[in-house]
Amino acid sequence: MKTIMKFSAALAVTALVGVSFGAIAQTKKAEPTKKAAAAPAAKKADPAVVEAYLKNTFGKAPPEWQARIVPDETLKTCNAGHNEVSSKDADAIVKRELARVVYPADGKLLGDWKEGKKVANNGRGGQFSDPEGTVAGGNCYACHQLEKSEVSFGTLGPSLTNYGKDRKFDPAEAKNAFTKIYDSQAVLACSNMPRFGANKVLNEKQIQDLVALLFDPESPVNK
Numbered sequence: 387m388k389t390i391m392k393f394s395a396a397l398a399v400t401a402l403v404g405v406s407f408g409a410i411a412q413t414k415k416a417e418p419t420k421k422a423a424a425a426p427a428a429k430k431a432d433p434a435v436v437e438a439y440l441k442n443t444f445g446k447a448p449p450e451w452q453a454r455i456v457p458d459e460t461l462k463t464c465n466a467g468h469n470e471v472s473s474k475d476a477d478a479i480v481k482r483e484l485a486r487v488v489y490p491a492d493g494k495l496l497g498d499w500k501e502g503k504k505v506a507n508n509g510r511g512g513q514f515s516d517p518e519g520t521v522a523g524g525n526c527y528a529c530h531q532l533e534k535s536e537v538s539f540g541t542l543g544p545s546l547t548n549y550g551k552d553r554k555f556d557p558a559e560a561k562n563a564f565t566k567i568y569d570s571q572a573v574l575a576c577s578n579m580p581r582f583g584a585n586k587v588l589n590e591k592q593i594q595d596l597v598a599l600l601f602d603p604e605s606p607v608n609k
């Protein structure tokens with residue numbers, strides 16, 4: 387427990403000062419191993435117990451949620467290799483996920499950046515305790531910097547400041563962004579970014595609005 391707390395404290399520091407994970411790993415390695423050797427070997431969790439516990443926590447969830455604890459083919463492959471998969475498996479995942487992406491029928495990729503800004507900032511949704519009709523957001527700031535004026539953001543994903551401007555507002559790049567947001571694993575096989583459209587967290591309009599947030603020259607992301 388102590389170790390876990392120490393490690394999460396280190397992670398928090400990492401987020402603040404931007405130390406690389408490699409640096410932490412080295413620090414951890416450099417720690418004296420005497421204590422670790424003296425401690426009793428950690429008991430391995432029985433997978434059946436973990437499975438039963440997990441199912442139980444979903445006990446009150448509606449049936450369509452129950453299905454979410456069963457990993458789909460893509461997740462199963464990524465989980466089995468701890469996100470390290472062969473190039474053959476990666477190709478198969480990308481092909482499978484790409485087939486799930488539904489592009490706007492009229493080909494319009496950019497919506498309203500002002501609405502996209504709300505979606506990016508909204509971290510609500512997807513919780514059992516949500517009142518009925520809660521509109522889910524994308525919680526993009528949990529992992530990305532977008533507007534430069536926003537000081538609170540996660541760094542798991544790359545900064546998206548000037549995203550459209552840096553790509554010369556190229557429509558092909560806007561389509562790639564639509565694909566990425568709709569189904570991140572259609573772009574990178576074992577991405578850590580949620581599959582927002584494919585998993586029905588965000589609808590088509592919300593994704594168009596997010597693409598506008600990234601690609602509209604008037605969007606604060608490009609200012």
Ligand code: HEC
Nearest residue numbers: 524525526528529542543544563566570574577578579596
């Ligand atoms: C849980 C973390 C997480 C969240 C939440 C998240 N992303 Fe990402 N995103 C990533 C990571 C990590 C990458 C880097 C590539 C990868 O792993 O897929 C990425 C990559 C991207 C890229 C491609 C960047 C490039 O290099 O060209 C775009 C665009 C993007 N995200 C947009 C969004 C938007 C918009 C949202 C909100 C709807 C969002 N992301 C939410 C983690 C996240």
